[in-house]
Amino acid sequence: MICCKECIELLYSYLEGELSAENETALEDHFADCPPCIAFVNTYRSTTLLCKNTLKTNDIPDTVKIKLKEFVDKNKPDVL
Amino acid sequence: MEFPDPTKGTLTEEQLVKDLQAGEMGSFEQLANLYQKKIYTLSFNLTRNISDSQDVTQEVLLILFRKGHTFQGKSAFSSWVYRITINASYMKLRSRKKEPKVSIEDVLPAFNQGGFQYEKIQDWSENTESLLFGNETRNIIQKAVDLLPDKEKVVFILRDVEGLSSNKVGNILEISIPAVKSRLHRARLFLRKKLSNYFWEYKARKERK
Structure with missing residues (x-):
């Protein structure tokens, strides 16, 4: 039976679907007996989602868009 | 506009x-x-x-x-x-003036001799919906990402936020694919811990009210 430490080491590959069948069974056997590790996986997954959803919404502010357009118009090379 | x-x-x-x-x-x-x-x-x-x-x-x-x-x-x-x-x-x-970084080692999971975690793990994954668009949660998440060491931060942003493959991230940063995976895992562990602390405090605050 693997311990929590090994479980967390295997977590990344488990979620990527990269574990061998043997390791995957060992991990799932551990989960069946260890609610804290299930909570750990759930919160590990949620962390990725929360951070992605938060940081993805950083759009360019309109004032910067205007400045970038002016910059591009001024600096783009002349059409041949 | x-x-x-x-x-x-x-x-x-x-x-x-x-x-x-x-x-x-x-x-x-x-x-x-x-x-x-x-x-x-x-x-x-x-x-x-x-x-x-x-x-x-x-x-x-x-x-x-x-x-x-x-x-x-x-x-x-x-x-x-x-x-x-x-x-x-x-x-x-x-x-820019350098701000002191938190050591990632201090935030990674700690285990006892039997390989069990010291942390008391609370599952907050079901309760994130209502918090997701709150300004406070947003600030906490941004601050947690800002605290990541540069090596882990750039991998986390390219891989998890931008959604690029490990292969492409390795190519951009000129590092091996195992290095991409290990840095990403460490970044996620760090952020999970930071967010866990936050949700723990949030819950305690709500219960006090």
Whole structure:
């Protein structure tokens, strides 16, 4: 039976679907007996989602868009 | 204010690169439309500063305008754009006063001799919906990401936020795929711990009310 430490080491590959069948069974056997590790996986997954959803919404502010357009118009090379 | 939709009537990345290499100058505006959001958001996630990110976007666009035709095509064009954006963002960070970083080792899971975790693990994953768009949660998440060491932060942003493959991230940063995976795992563990502390406090605060 693997311990929590090994479980967390295997977590990344488990979620990527990269574990061998043997390791995957060992991990799932551990989960069946260890609610804290299930909570750990759930919160590990949620962390990725929360951070992605938060940081993805950083759009360019309109004032910067205007400045970038002016910059591009001024600096783009002349059409041949 | 309305801005042109960069996805409409634009060239594909492949065609754009061909035009650049052929010295087709008419494609520059489309090049800017196609890449400026990518450049700005990556730079903003690294520097967390609007003015720095605007400067970086302008510097990178200028490099693309002036040197785009010399692009060799050894890796994807977008990988090259990401790489120069990261370098320009790091230059900005270097010029700023350094803030003390938290050691990632202090935040990684700790185990007893039997391999059991010391942390009392609470499952907050079911309760994130109502918090997701709150300003407080947003600030906490941004601050937690800002505390990541640079090596882990850039991998986390490219892989989990931008959604690039491990292969592509390895190519951009010139590191091996196992290194990408290990840094990403460490970054996620760090952020999970920071968010757990926050949700723990949040719950305690609610219960006190």
